[in-house]
Amino acid sequence: MHEILIEEKILAKNGEIASENRSFFKERKIFAVNIVSSPGAGKTAIIEKTVPLIKDKVNLAVIEGDLATDLDARRLLKFGIPVKQITTGKACHLDAHNISHILPWVLEQKGVSLLIIENVGNMVCPAEYDLGESIRVVVMSVAEGDDKPLKYPAIFSSSDALLLNKIDLLGHTDFDIDKAKENALKINPYLKILETSCRTGEGINEWCAFLEGEMTGAEVKA
Amino acid sequence: MHELSITKSMLRIIAREMKSNGVKRLKKVHIKVGELTAVEPEALRFCFEESIRSTPMEGALLEIDDVPLTGRCKACGTEFRIEAFTNICPDCGGNEIERIAGTELDIISIEAV
Ligand SMILES: Nc1nc2c(ncn2[C@@H]2O[C@H](COP(=O)(O)OP(=O)(O)O)[C@@H](O)[C@H]2O)c(=O)[nH]1
Ligand SMILES: [Mg+2]
Ligand SMILES: [Zn+2]
Numbered sequence A: 001m002h003e004i005l006i007e008e009k010i011l012a013k014n015g016e017i018a019s020e021n022r023s024f025f026k027e028r029k030i031f032a033v034n035i036v037s038s039p040g041a042g043k044t045a046i047i048e049k050t051v052p053l054i055k056d057k058v059n060l061a062v063i064e065g066d067l068a069t070d071l072d073a074r075r076l077l078k079f080g081i082p083v084k085q086i087t088t089g090k091a092c093h094l095d096a097h098n099i100s101h102i103l104p105w106v107l108e109q110k111g112v113s114l115l116i117i118e119n120v121g122n123m124v125c126p127a128e129y130d131l132g133e134s135i136r137v138v139v140m141s142v143a144e145g146d147d148k149p150l151k152y153p154a155i156f157s158s159s160d161a162l163l164l165n166k167i168d169l170l171g172h173t174d175f176d177i178d179k180a181k182e183n184a185l186k187i188n189p190y191l192k193i194l195e196t197s198c199r200t201g202e203g204i205n206e207w208c209a210f211l212e213g214e215m216t217g218a219e220v221k222a
Numbered sequence B: 001m002h003e004l005s006i007t008k009s010m011l012r013i014i015a016r017e018m019k020s021n022g023v024k025r026l027k028k029v030h031i032k033v034g035e036l037t038a039v040e041p042e043a044l045r046f047c048f049e050e051s052i053r054s055t056p057m058e059g060a061l062l063e064i065d066d067v068p069l070t071g072r073c074k075a076c077g078t079e080f081r082i083e084a085f086t087n088i089c090p091d092c093g094g095n096e097i098e099r100i101a102g103t104e105l106d107i108i109s110i111e112a113v
Helices: A012-027 A043-054 A071-077 A096-108 A153-157 A167-172 A177-187 A204-221 B002-021 B041-052
Strands: A002-009 A031-037 A060-066 A083-087 A114-118 A135-141 A161-165 A192-195 B026-034 B061-067 B070-073 B079-081 B097-101 B105-112
Touching: A002 A012, A002 B002, A012 A031, A012 A096, A012 B002, A031 A043, A031 A204, A043 A060, A043 A071, A043 A114, A043 A161, A043 A204, A060 A071, A060 A096, A071 A083, A083 A096, A153 A177, A161 A177, A177 A192, A192 A204, B002 B026, B002 B041, B002 B105, B026 B041, B041 B061
Parallel strands: A031 A114, A031 A135, A060 A083, A060 A114, A135 A161, A161 A192, B026 B061
Antiparallel strands: A002 B105, B026 B105, B070 B079, B070 B097
């Protein structure tokens, strides 16, 4: 009997590719945002609200991850920006390898400085898969439970920002927004929390300002 | 279910190690899964057992160490188990807590003949 010592991260390979993606983005001054949430929390709606506000200021491209359809990608085509669909089939998350395959396409779009990646709608699986993104943003709608951060701690602890979306519906639910924030900050004290509504547009300017601030911050660091 | 993709990554590492060590039959796999990972240990075990069926790895045991979320107080250095995500030092009440364990998803070793 041999005991063979390995001591390695099980997802080391994904981590390596993610690091390569990250260097690729850094060298080309591309800021990459990985947006994650449960299905229907409003990832695509947020991108739809974000694009018109910033597309004259930054050169952006969108990657749409989805199990099987290109419906979300189609929703974005009307803005005349480059959109690339990745269908993952059975895989419930994007991984670094998926993204590495799209990098040549990103280059073809010439001068992209902001790459928005909508991950597959899932609160669990994307947590473990680094894509090489600059920041990870988790979206949670007020139609979900305010205890969600406690139930899905990994995604909240690995994210940089939390968008509490659909705040227009607050009056119609028993969602306690202060409790939700408290829970999220318990999991991740460094989380930047923003409130948004894609229905009324509330908070979208603040979100875009945050995004632009992060992009500038990343440039200064580089 | 990402436990399946995690299992595949694990099996790739195991196959590489078995080959480079010239062993043929896998007996045991030892891994660590942190409390703050999005991995359900029992789902992982299920995927592992399904995936090794009818392969040279069939019958191997999967030993999973659950690693509790552990913090270290930046003020007084006390290390403690973080219960219910309460980031407060049980010794001095400090609230600047560094997380020192609980996010691992590591393969530690294998046994094979
Ligand atoms: N009331 C309300 N509905 C929203 C808001 N954001 C998204 N929705 C709706 O929620 C549904 C799911 O949104 P979608 O962007 O497709 O979610 P995704 O699966 O995370 O991409 C759609 O019917 C949206 O119109 C919001 O802020 N308020
Ligand atoms: Mg969507
Ligand atoms: Zn202390």
